[in-house]
Amino acid sequence: MDYTIATKDHEAQVLMTGRLTFNDHAKLRALIKEMLQNASKRQVLDLSALEFVDSAGIGMLLIAREELSNLDKQFVLRKATGQVKRVLTVAQLGKLITIED
Amino acid sequence: MNSGPGPASPSGKDLVGLSRLPVANSPILVVDDIEWNRALIGTLLEETGYTNIRYAVDGADALAKIAASIPDLVILDIMMQGIDGFEVLRRLRANPDYDGLPVLVQTALSGVDDRNRAFDAGTTDLVTKPLERTELLARVAIHLENRSLIRSLQQYRGRLEDELEMARKIFEHMLPTNDTLEKLKATTGLTIRSHMLRSSELGGDIWGTVRTADGRVGIYLLDLAGQGVSAALNVCRLHSLIQEFSGLAGEPARFVSELNRHARELMVLGEHAKMTFGVISPATDCFTYACAATCNPVLLLPGGAAPIFGEAFGLPLGADANAVYEEREFPFPPGASILLHSNAILDAIDETGANFTRPRFSDILTTALTSTDQKSAFPAITVALDAVVGNPPSDDHTLVWVSR
Numbered sequence: 187m188d189y190t191i192a193t194k195d196h197e198a199q200v201l202m203t204g205r206l207t208f209n210d211h212a213k214l215r216a217l218i219k220e221m222l223q224n225a226s227k228r229q230v231l232d233l234s235a236l237e238f239v240d241s242a243g244i245g246m247l248l249i250a251r252e253e254l255s256n257l258d259k260q261f262v263l264r265k266a267t268g269q270v271k272r273v274l275t276v277a278q279l280g281k282l283i284t285i286e287d
Numbered sequence: 288m289n290s291g292p293g294p295a296s297p298s299g300k301d302l303v304g305l306s307r308l309p310v311a312n313s314p315i316l317v318v319d320d321i322e323w324n325r326a327l328i329g330t331l332l333e334e335t336g337y338t339n340i341r342y343a344v345d346g347a348d349a350l351a352k353i354a355a356s357i358p359d360l361v362i363l364d365i366m367m368q369g370i371d372g373f374e375v376l377r378r379l380r381a382n383p384d385y386d387g388l389p390v391l392v393q394t395a396l397s398g399v400d401d402r403n404r405a406f407d408a409g410t411t412d413l414v415t416k417p418l419e420r421t422e423l424l425a426r427v428a429i430h431l432e433n434r435s436l437i438r439s440l441q442q443y444r445g446r447l448e449d450e451l452e453m454a455r456k457i458f459e460h461m462l463p464t465n466d467t468l469e470k471l472k473a474t475t476g477l478t479i480r481s482h483m484l485r486s487s488e489l490g491g492d493i494w495g496t497v498r499t500a501d502g503r504v505g506i507y508l509l510d511l512a513g514q515g516v517s518a519a520l521n522v523c524r525l526h527s528l529i530q531e532f533s534g535l536a537g538e539p540a541r542f543v544s545e546l547n548r549h550a551r552e553l554m555v556l557g558e559h560a561k562m563t564f565g566v567i568s569p570a571t572d573c574f575t576y577a578c579a580a581t582c583n584p585v586l587l588l589p590g591g592a593a594p595i596f597g598e599a600f601g602l603p604l605g606a607d608a609n610a611v612y613e614e615r616e617f618p619f620p621p622g623a624s625i626l627l628h629s630n631a632i633l634d635a636i637d638e639t640g641a642n643f644t645r646p647r648f649s650d651i652l653t654t655a656l657t658s659t660d661q662k663s664a665f666p667a668i669t670v671a672l673d674a675v676v677g678n679p680p681s682d683d684h685t686l687v688w689v690s691r
Contacts, residue, residue, distance in 0.1 A: 249557035277602060
């Protein structure tokens with residue numbers, strides 16, 4: 187998985203590409219740290235270019251949600267497709283995290 | 288350049304001295320048929336602080352000493368009477384016991400062809416004669432360090448593999464035994480079969496049965512997030528929770544909700560599990576189940592009807608302490624079968640670029656079932672799905688099959 191962060195319309199937009207799996211643990215930790223530190227209240231993960239997420243990846247999203255909410259930051263998942271969309275839907279993550287199309 | 292005796296250069300820093308790694312006691316074998324050369328190399332090494340230097344007086348002696356005890360480095364002369372350095376190299380490299388043994392060849396051969404011939408024979412590195420102290424010590428240090436680092440990596444890797452193997456045994460220990468399943472069949476008439484392909488990293492799948500207070504059979508499939516040892520720990524935690532709360536198993540949604548509440552307390556933030564739990568009620572011909580982020584159970588009715596997929600939405604266990612799980616129901620008449628499966632199959636289908644996972648999965652099942660009778664339906668499905676997930680799969684692949 188790779189990511190880039192841009193600040194637009196008062197929100198931090200993180201574009202994720204590739205596959206988000208167990209092996210991305212360190213990288214995702216670093217991303218969460220960046221999201222905690224940047225000034226935007228709203229942190230958006232743009233998942234349109236993410237091809238695959240495994241259960242460890244879902245776990246990291248849950249960690250991000252909790253840590254951001256501790257700092258009163260909003261966490262949004264946007265534009266998931268394919269396998270990623272299926273996994274988010276089946277796991278009903280929409281009940282815990284704002285999911286936008 | 289400091290070429291005199293003694294380890295320290297005039298600046299007080301010896302750039303070619305002993306490594307900071309613990310290599311001073313590494314065994315080094317010096318092979319030379321001229322005594323004066325052996326003494327020279329030995330002195331340079333000893334002055335630097337190497338303490339475990341052995342000597343061989345010719346090729347045959349070198350092979351015998353290496354066979355008796357493999358050193359960490361061989362410093363080998365090429366031009367020797369009898370078995371020469373090339374032949375020593377050839378024999379060492381032909382023996383897998385000496386894989387990774389570094390051989391530093393000292394040679395007066397200065398032509399490119401000669402040097403290439405030495406490398407072709409399996410030389411790790413070369414030092415030219417007449418020997419230059421700095422060069423020799425630098426190369427000795429490099430190869431001993433490599434040897435030491437590779438050895439510690441191998442040890443670390445070996446330990447990880449041992450731990451993974453222990454975790455694997457823990458998993459296997461928690462699965463129902465054939466004996467349990469035979470007894471279950473004898474008392475309830477239910478045939479339960481399973482098939483598992485473990486990923487090389489050890490995913491987190493287990494399954495099992497629970498008896499409800501009124502004697503019905505409950506069946507679960509668990510898929511722990513993550514891999515290896517941490518997944519194994521969480522499997523143990525959930526397995527004991529399942530036993531502890533089995534009194535609630537008659538009500539699948541309540542049972543799963545209770546497990547979830549406790550799982551949230553036991554597991555570290557981010558750790559979670561997927562679970563399907565269902566209870567078979569022969570009196571009412573139905574299968575009542577609840578799902579936590581797992582895959583849809585599949586109903587296969589007798590008579591070749593198309594597979595029916597149940598709904599499976601639900602938060603994963605451990606994500607939210609207050610999650611509420613829904614109870615769903617399947618008809619489960621005699622002759623029908625239910626297939627529970629972990630998500631490896633759907634992930635594999637998605638990865639092949641099929642966007643409509645469920646129709647594709649349905650096609651695979653239908654194709655597998657058309658060419659077989661009821662009896663061999665499970666083996667046929669197993670083979671068809673194995674072909675999709677690959678072996679070993681990238682995540683644990685589990686099928687549990689219940690038929691009445």
